[in-house]
Amino acid sequence: KNQVEQSPQSLIILEGKNCTLQCNYTVSPFSNLRWYKQDTGRGPVSLTIMTFSENTKSNGRYTATLDADTKQSSLHITASQLSDSASYICVVSAGGGNKLTFGTGTQLKVEL
Amino acid sequence: KAGVTQTPRYLIKTRGQQVTLSCSPISGHRSVSWYQQTPGQGLQFLFEYFSETQRNKGNFPGRFSGRQFSNSRSEMNVSTLELGDSALYLCASSEARGDFNEKLFFGSGTQLSVL
Numbered sequence: 001k002n003q004v005e006q007s008p009q010s011l012i013i014l015e016g017k018n019c020t021l022q023c024n025y026t027v028s029p030f031s032n033l034r035w036y037k038q039d040t041g042r043g044p045v046s047l048t049i050m051t052f053s054e055n056t057k058s059n060g061r062y063t064a065t066l067d068a069d070t071k072q073s074s075l076h077i078t079a080s081q082l083s084d085s086a087s088y089i090c091v092v093s094a095g096g097g098n099k100l101t102f103g104t105g106t107q108l109k110v111e112l
Numbered sequence: 113k114a115g116v117t118q119t120p121r122y123l124i125k126t127r128g129q130q131v132t133l134s135c136s137p138i139s140g141h142r143s144v145s146w147y148q149q150t151p152g153q154g155l156q157f158l159f160e161y162f163s164e165t166q167r168n169k170g171n172f173p174g175r176f177s178g179r180q181f182s183n184s185r186s187e188m189n190v191s192t193l194e195l196g197d198s199a200l201y202l203c204a205s206s207e208a209r210g211d212f213n214e215k216l217f218f219g220s221g222t223q224l225s226v227l
Contacts, residue, residue, distance in 0.1 A: 031213075051213055
């Protein structure tokens, strides 16, 4: 069964600090791995999409890494801002199309 | 360009009723997919439509169905509602260029409560 596990479940950090969120997956056949940010009451917004051959991809203060051998990914947020408070969801696509397997997300709260 | 539009934003139904949710994709996008989000299960894939045909399907019972019109707008229907169907239903659209790595754009969802 395809699964995506994320850790930690929740995280509180001070504004300006960095943090790293983790994602482990068992999805086959692997097509790509995506990170989404979901604000409360809104739909998810795409941060990065990585294929098998990509090790790292950045989008502003967000940097995602992928280790396809160990089936692990991380999302690093640099110099956090209050607006980074949201749920971050790791998503893996298997075999193409939009049949995606979602992690349950990491709830991040950035405080002053 | 306008984003993905879902209507209604909120819906309250009782057990046994049926419901229809609507999704208008971004102009020019040909693929529409539907997802269910609950606090316990997170996001789960329901189905995807492309050119009025269901292209992929998740593991949901037949009570969940959908369709896509020639203008790419999509509807999702849930019949014989159960309490467990209470969830945020999200739709997403993509250009469907044939590139499996293309970005999905989500709507804000329809919050369905079944009493």
